Amino acid sequence: DAKTTQPNSMESNEEEPVHLPCNHSTISGTDYIHWYRQLPSQGPEYVIHGLTSNVNNRMASLAIAEDRKSSTLILHRATLRDAAVYYCILSRGSSNTGKLIFGQGTTLQVKP
Amino acid sequence: DSGVTQTPKHLITATGQRVTLRCSPRSGDLSVYWYQQSLDQGLQFLIQYYNGEERAKGNILERFSAQQFPDLHSELNLSSLELGDSALYFCASSVSGGTNYEQYFGPGTRLTVT
Numbered sequence: 001d002a003k004t005t006q007p008n009s010m011e012s013n014e015e016e017p018v019h020l021p022c023n024h025s026t027i028s029g030t031d032y033i034h035w036y037r038q039l040p041s042q043g044p045e046y047v048i049h050g051l052t053s054n055v056n057n058r059m060a061s062l063a064i065a066e067d068r069k070s071s072t073l074i075l076h077r078a079t080l081r082d083a084a085v086y087y088c089i090l091s092r093g094s095s096n097t098g099k100l101i102f103g104q105g106t107t108l109q110v111k112p
Numbered sequence: 113d114s115g116v117t118q119t120p121k122h123l124i125t126a127t128g129q130r131v132t133l134r135c136s137p138r139s140g141d142l143s144v145y146w147y148q149q150s151l152d153q154g155l156q157f158l159i160q161y162y163n164g165e166e167r168a169k170g171n172i173l174e175r176f177s178a179q180q181f182p183d184l185h186s187e188l189n190l191s192s193l194e195l196g197d198s199a200l201y202f203c204a205s206s207v208s209g210g211t212n213y214e215q216y217f218g219p220g221t222r223l224t225v226t
Contacts, residue, residue: 032211043114043202043217044155087155091211097168098211099145102155 004088009107012078020073022088030093037084083110116218124224130191137205144186150199162209193225
């Protein structure tokens with residue numbers, strides 16, 4: 001599976017937008033880009049995923065670079081509840097398994 | 113609430129013992145995944161079942177085994193427990209077994225081996 005690189009930590013102010021970057025320079029054409037987050041003392045939580053086009057849902061937006069070598073998770077207005085570890089994960093679209101290979105993720109701090 | 117339930121929430125046991133962790137997937141989900149989260153290894157994929165059949169295996173030790181039953185619930189059996197097996201064990205489910213489906217995680221079972 002292709003590897004992703006994320007900053008170890010980021011800080012944000014409450015009610016401001018947050019852009020969480022992810023580099024995946026070895027991504028293949030069929031790899032999906034997934035984002036999950038893990039709030040303190042909870043299990044991971046699905047955020048969003050996409051293949052080529054930008055995606056929006058009620059939680060966030062996913063902006064995928066044209067060459068697909070990087071992507072950005074956008075939280076439009078951070079709240080204190082968004083403080084979590086955010087994981088960017090690739091999975092091969094041609095695979096018959098949805099297993100997720102987690103890296104270290106980005107720890108997001110949200111300041112009031 | 114993700115709709116995935118795991119029991120028990122906490123388990124404390126001694127080295128050499130055997131335990132069973134149980135997972136009930138969301139209604140309608142056919143695939144179940146097991147993950148282990150420890151401080152030194154992070155979140156690691158262990159094994160996946162789809163509609164009763166093993167679909168993928170990760171870094172699962174030979175002392176560990178799992179199965180998915182006809183009612184789709186799953187059990188993870190850990191035997192000959194060692195101190196290093198102390199971790200959070202998460203179960204996740206998805207509607208299908210492939211890569212384009214979101215996974216819903218349960219609250220986890222915290223295993224402490226003393």
